[in-house]
Amino acid sequence: MKAPAALVLLALLAAACQQDGRRVEPLPVPAPETEADTGRRGVALERPIEDFTLTDDRGETFRLSDLEGRTVLLAFGYTHCPDACPMTLSAFRAVKERLGEHARRSAFVFVSLDGARDTPQVLHRYVKHFDPEFIGLTGPKAALDAIAPAFGLYYEIRRPPDGSENYTVDHTVSTYLIDQQGRLRYVYPFQTPPEEIAGDTLALLGQGSAGS
C-alpha cells in the first residue's frame, strides 16, 4: 500500500531534524533578487559545520578541518552539468582573482553529487580547468546525505525517459562561504556577483575595505 506523500515527507523531515539527536534548523534559502535596501544577495549567518570526510580529486581522504585557518568557498554540482556548474566555477575564479595575494588563505571547493560518473580523475580534470588550486570532492551517497542538512542541500538524479545514461542532476545551486574556524557564514544565491563574495571573504580575512 502506498503511504500518502505528505506522510512520507513528514517522516523524512523528522528524520533529518533528529539526526544525531539534535535538531538541524533549516538553512535560509537566499532570495534570487538583490535586497533593495542593502544591494546584497548573500544571507549572513553563523553556524558551525560538523567536520566531514570525503575523497578529493587526487583520490585522497579529505576532511573539512584540513582547511582550518582558511576561508572556504564551496558549491555542489556535477561535471556533466552543462550550464550552471561552469558558471559557478567561473564565478569562483573571478572571486579568487579579486582576492589577490589573500587567495592563498582561501580554499575553493566543488563537491560532486554524481559519484557514479565523477571519479576523482574526472573531477580533477574538471576543477583544474578552472583553477589549478581548486579542490574537487566526491563521495558515496551516504556521505553526501550526511552533510546535506548542514547545507540545506537537495539533489536528485533525473533520468531521461529513454533510460540512457545522459542523466542530469537537480541540485541546490547556492554558494557557501565558511570561515577559518569552520563556521558557515554566508549563503549566496546563484549568480551572486563575485565582488560581493570577494568582499565578504576579505572581511573574514581581516582585509575588509570597510576598515576592519
Add this chain to the structure above:
Amino acid sequence: MPLRPSLVLLAVLLAAPAIAPASAAEPSLVVRDAWVRATPGAAAVSSHAASRGGHDAGATAAYLTLENRGDRADRLVSVASPVAGRAELHESRVENGIMRMRPVEGIAVPAGGSVRLEPGGLHVMLMGLHEPIAEGRRVPLTLTFESGATLAVDAEVRSR
C-alpha cells in the same frame, strides 16, 4: 561517353538556384553569436578520448541568439551536431535555490523579434559528446524549425 567530373559539378552549380528558390530571398531566420562552452579539461583528455571509441566525453551547452526578420512566427524544434550523440533544447531554472534543468518542446521566435539562449536560461544541451570540445575550434550546429526551415551554423568554442 562518361562525363568529366568538372562538367557534372558545373551542371550541379547551374541547377542549384533552381532547386532551392528559397535561398534567393533574404533569409527571415538569422542566428547570431552562436557559441559552445569548451568542456573543462578538454586539452588534457582529447587524445585519450579519441583513441577510445564511444568514450563519453561529457556534456556541454550551446548558446545563440535567434532573430526572426520575417512576418511569421516560427519555432526552433530541434538541433543536431556531429560532436554529440544527442542534442536537446533545455531550460535552466532556479526554484527555491534548486537548479532544475528541463527539456523544452521548442523555442518560439516571434515575427520581427528575437530570442536569446544564454547561460542560466535556455540552451542547447549537447550530450554524449564523442570527444572533448577545446577552445579554438568550431562546432557545427544544424537548427530545425517548425516551418521546416533549417539553418546551419559553425559555433565558436569559448572557455568560460
